[in-house]
Amino acid sequence: MSSLVDGVLLVALVATSACVLPMYLKLKRLDRTQAEYGAAVAASGVALTQAGEAVRSFKEEGREVLDALSLKIEEARATLDALEASRAALVAARSENP
Template sequence: MMSSLVNLVLFAALVITSLCVLAMYRKLKRFDASQAEYKRLFQEASVALGTAGDAVRAFGTEGKEVADALGARIDEAREVLAQLAVATQSARHLQGTSASKTL
């Protein structure tokens, strides 16, 4: 009788242990699935950040090129403006000279 009581207690302990192991196994499976998902998300984030870094570098390079081109065009505009000022001054001088000759 005593041995059947001990066997019953041991059997109950075995069932409880088996249930705990099963629960732990399920948690580990979920953790493994979550870990795979996190790994995939981190890889996607890494690719996205790499692409963003490339875009920032390209923007910096293109921005410098645009600024250089704009500076060159501004210099050209200043030269044309200076030539226009000289031409305007010459035209006024000629206009003033011709007006005094007609008087």
């Protein structure tokens, strides 16, 4: 009778081990996948941080370029006004001396 109970317990142990082993392998695979997912999320965070820094840099550089262009436009307008005044003075001088 004791050997019958031992046999049943051995079969139950083998069956339990057979069920636990695939579950263990699935959990190990899940852990590996979760680690890969965590690494991907961390890499995405770094990439987003770098993209944010690049956007801020572009904004600052764009502001500097805009300011420089505004100054150059003002200089060009002043030069144009001076040229037009010079031309008008030349035309007036030519009309006085026929």
